[in-house]
Amino acid sequence: MKFVDEYRDPAAARSILEHITKLSAGGHYKFMEVCGGHTHTIYKHGIENVLPETVELVHGPGCPVCVIPMGRVEDAIAVAETPGVIFTSFGDMMRVPGANGNLLEAKARGADVRMVYSPLDALRIAIANPDKQVVFFAVGFETTAPSTAVTLIKAREKGIRNFSLFCNHVTIVPPLKAILESPDLRLDGFLGPGHVSTVIGNRPYRFVPKTYKLPLVTAGFEPLDILQAILMLLRQIDEGRCEVENQYTRAVPEHGNIKALEVINTVFELRPHFEWRGLGFISQSALKLREEFADWDAELKFAIPGVRVADPKACQCGEVLKGVIKPWECKVFGTACTPETPIGTCMVSSEGACAAYYNYGRFTKHQTVPVELSSKTPAAV
Amino acid sequence: MSEDRSEYSHEDEVLERIEAWRRRRPKLKDEYINSAHGAGGKASAALIDAVFLEAFRNKTLESMSDGAVLELPSGERLAFSTDGFVVKPRRFPGGSVGDLAVNGTVNDISMMGAVPQWISASFVIEDGFSIAELRDIVADMAAAAIKAGVTIVTGDTKVVDKGACDGVYITTAGVGVIPAGVHLDAKSVQPGDKVIVSGKIGDHGVAVLIARGDLALEADIPTDSAPLGELVEHLLAAAPNTRFLRDPTRGGVATVLNELAREAEVSVVIQEDTIPIRNIVNGACEILGIDPLYVANEGKLVAVVPAEEADAALAAMKAHEFGADAAIIGEIRDDPPGIVIINTFFGGNRIVDMLVGDPLPRIC
Numbered sequence: 001m002k003f004v005d006e007y008r009d010p011a012a013a014r015s016i017l018e019h020i021t022k023l024s025a026g027g028h029y030k031f032m033e034v035c036g037g038h039t040h041t042i043y044k045h046g047i048e049n050v051l052p053e054t055v056e057l058v059h060g061p062g063c064p065v066c067v068i069p070m071g072r073v074e075d076a077i078a079v080a081e082t083p084g085v086i087f088t089s090f091g092d093m094m095r096v097p098g099a100n101g102n103l104l105e106a107k108a109r110g111a112d113v114r115m116v117y118s119p120l121d122a123l124r125i126a127i128a129n130p131d132k133q134v135v136f137f138a139v140g141f142e143t144t145a146p147s148t149a150v151t152l153i154k155a156r157e158k159g160i161r162n163f164s165l166f167c168n169h170v171t172i173v174p175p176l177k178a179i180l181e182s183p184d185l186r187l188d189g190f191l192g193p194g195h196v197s198t199v200i201g202n203r204p205y206r207f208v209p210k211t212y213k214l215p216l217v218t219a220g221f222e223p224l225d226i227l228q229a230i231l232m233l234l235r236q237i238d239e240g241r242c243e244v245e246n247q248y249t250r251a252v253p254e255h256g257n258i259k260a261l262e263v264i265n266t267v268f269e270l271r272p273h274f275e276w277r278g279l280g281f282i283s284q285s286a287l288k289l290r291e292e293f294a295d296w297d298a299e300l301k302f303a304i305p306g307v308r309v310a311d312p313k314a315c316q317c318g319e320v321l322k323g324v325i326k327p328w329e330c331k332v333f334g335t336a337c338t339p340e341t342p343i344g345t346c347m348v349s350s351e352g353a354c355a356a357y358y359n360y361g362r363f364t365k366h367q368t369v370p371v372e373l374s375s376k377t378p379a380a381v
Numbered sequence: 382m383s384e385d386r387s388e389y390s391h392e393d394e395v396l397e398r399i400e401a402w403r404r405r406r407p408k409l410k411d412e413y414i415n416s417a418h419g420a421g422g423k424a425s426a427a428l429i430d431a432v433f434l435e436a437f438r439n440k441t442l443e444s445m446s447d448g449a450v451l452e453l454p455s456g457e458r459l460a461f462s463t464d465g466f467v468v469k470p471r472r473f474p475g476g477s478v479g480d481l482a483v484n485g486t487v488n489d490i491s492m493m494g495a496v497p498q499w500i501s502a503s504f505v506i507e508d509g510f511s512i513a514e515l516r517d518i519v520a521d522m523a524a525a526a527i528k529a530g531v532t533i534v535t536g537d538t539k540v541v542d543k544g545a546c547d548g549v550y551i552t553t554a555g556v557g558v559i560p561a562g563v564h565l566d567a568k569s570v571q572p573g574d575k576v577i578v579s580g581k582i583g584d585h586g587v588a589v590l591i592a593r594g595d596l597a598l599e600a601d602i603p604t605d606s607a608p609l610g611e612l613v614e615h616l617l618a619a620a621p622n623t624r625f626l627r628d629p630t631r632g633g634v635a636t637v638l639n640e641l642a643r644e645a646e647v648s649v650v651i652q653e654d655t656i657p658i659r660n661i662v663n664g665a666c667e668i669l670g671i672d673p674l675y676v677a678n679e680g681k682l683v684a685v686v687p688a689e690e691a692d693a694a695l696a697a698m699k700a701h702e703f704g705a706d707a708a709i710i711g712e713i714r715d716d717p718p719g720i721v722i723i724n725t726f727f728g729g730n731r732i733v734d735m736l737v738g739d740p741l742p743r744i745c
Contacts, residue, residue, distance in 0.1 A: 010728055043731055050728050326392075328392055334399030360734075361731065362396050363722065370652060371655075371712050371724065
């Protein structure tokens with residue numbers, strides 16, 4: 001499994017970095033990576049400390065776990081604690097706090113909560129446990145919606161009635177618009193979300209250059225992808241262009257994945273509005289099950305409290321998401337709000353900006369001296 | 382530039398405040414046990430501190446090492462350690478819960494510089510468990526004991542109702558003698574010391590995870606379960622001033638290095654491109670979204686040796702069957718204390734923190 005090495009070649013990185021340094025000289029460019037997967041790559045490989053100071057990255061809202069509001073987690077726990085229910089969830093979601101704890105704690109209290117790697121695993125659990133009600137906690141952008149949709153179509157075909165979906169799928173364009181509409185935003189361009197774009201293609205982003213006069217380059221998830229996309233943004237600015245470009249051509253077709261879009265459309269329709277953690281209510285920003293799939297809709301099958309829980313007052317996630325402040329500038333960062341006891345959205349998943357900075361980014365500014373790997377010379381640091 | 386500098390110092394100030402906050406004793410806030418309390422990370426530390434240490438408090442226990450060092454009236458020192466084994470599945474490529482139960486305890490004793498000698502074994506068995514399978518597990522234990530040069534000298538058997546445990550749980554304890562002159566202690570680690578890992582990391586955790594079969598992932602990765610006593614002997618002969626040894630089981634190399642950085646109040650800097658790992662383990666971890674630095678090993682050790690003994694230590698380890706792929710992966714520095722930093726092969730860096738949850742429960 002050497003498939004990733006070619007996208008991590010340090011020599012190729014140095015060459016791209018030289019171009020980035022040259023093109024950004026004399027300016028200061030702020031680019032937002034929309035997708036949490038990018039945030040993770042950036043911190044995991046230490047990309048921020050190889051970039052010149054003239055390029056700054058702002059970590060956007062595209063972490064599907066982080067954006068789920070507290071009230072929805074409370075609803076999930078209520079369903080999980082219903083007698084006779086097996087509640088299935090991706091591992092990340094199990095540590096997301098509601099107002100009174102998370103799913104792991106519900107499990108410790110006796111709820112049957114199980115981690116799955118795909119919605120099809122949840123369906124298999126339903127088939128194996130016909131006397132139980134199996135609920136899948138569906139989260140994610142357009143990236144994961146197709147697999148959820150296919151699972152539901154299968155459940156309907158096979159007539160599996162003890163399976164249902166607690167649907168929290170969201171869409172990428174509305175929060176992007178919400179961020180662009182924010183008056184305190186200062187950005188010079190976007191790294192477009194690679195995974196989402198494999199499904200929806202590049203066309204939905206055309207409003208970014210058209211209406212907001214900012215370039216967008218859809219990027220892949222390896223370190224070289226990120227650097228190359230940054231270079232493409234700088235080139236657009238340098239050449240006076242402003243458009244949607246595709247760096248991730250090996251995975252993103254211009255018009256998206258028609259089949260995946262069809263299954264999404266078969267199963268889901270837009271919700272009138274949905275609450276985003278840190279960003280508030282955004283209209284037509286999430287998906288719900290169509291009427292034809294009502295029998296598999298956990299929101300109709302179970303008593304859902306549906307109580308709205310306000311984001312904690314001390315939390316400044318909204319400002320972090322818009323790039324107004326850095327994670328460490330938030331008043332509760334690292335003290336009251338940590339990955340073990342997160343207060344805000346950005347600290348929840350490892351893809352969130354604050355968690356990525358907390359887990360990977362602290363104390364890295366001064367330490368780039370390579371390790372001396374033999375006996376001869378003790379380190380001179 | 383001056384503006385930048387003031388911004389950096391503000392950031393540093395915030396980071397120092399956070400570090401001070403992190404160094405407080407971990408507080409147990411939970412009312413019920415969850416899987417994180419067994420994962421070896423911060424939640425485990427909080428539980429041990431608030432429940433066990435609080436009740437049992439004594440000087441030996443407070444060292445919070447993998448085992449206790451007990452001094453006899455004669456002046457000789459014993460290493461004493463215990464460990465429970467609940468791995469699921471009980472059999473996986475290259476080993477079983479039986480091998481682990483012996484090697485796990487043997488290695489804990491070896492990491493204290495002692496020569497493991499006697500082992501006890503206690504079995505909690507579920508009503509209805511197959512005696513044929515029990516025989517197989519026990520045969521593995523006997524074979525592992527011979528290989529490790531230890532004798533299983535006492536034991537206990539309990540049978541519990543069906544459903545009260547998952548098959549069989551094994552607890553072993555062991556005793557070994559620490560040779561005169563051997564003093565391993567995290568606190569003796571000095572800036573400039575080298576960090577050595579004895580071979581390719583992550584095999585055991587990934588082997589068990591794949592053997593569990595719920596990932597739809599197939600790869601031929603055997604566990605690395607092995608007794609490390611002899612390797613330690615050779616290492617200590619070649620590098621008599623070795624400061625610290627630990628086997629990176631649950632929580633992996635990253636957890637061992639974090640514990641070391643905390644205890645010794647030093648910084649540990651490792652170099653990503655020097656860390657030995659199989660391509661297939663790296664690939665499996667990539668797919669599963671887990672970091673191999675946190676994945677368990679059952680036949681590896683992390684050693685810290687003075688810089689001037691590092692080459693000799695490495696050569697001695699490489700000459701042994703369980704250290705053939707040993708490598709120097711990093712060094713000790715003094716700043717920032719308590720922090721592990723990795724220089725990525727990409728040329729950047731990041732910190733390697735204590736793990737919060739457990740990505741792979743019940744691997745040992």
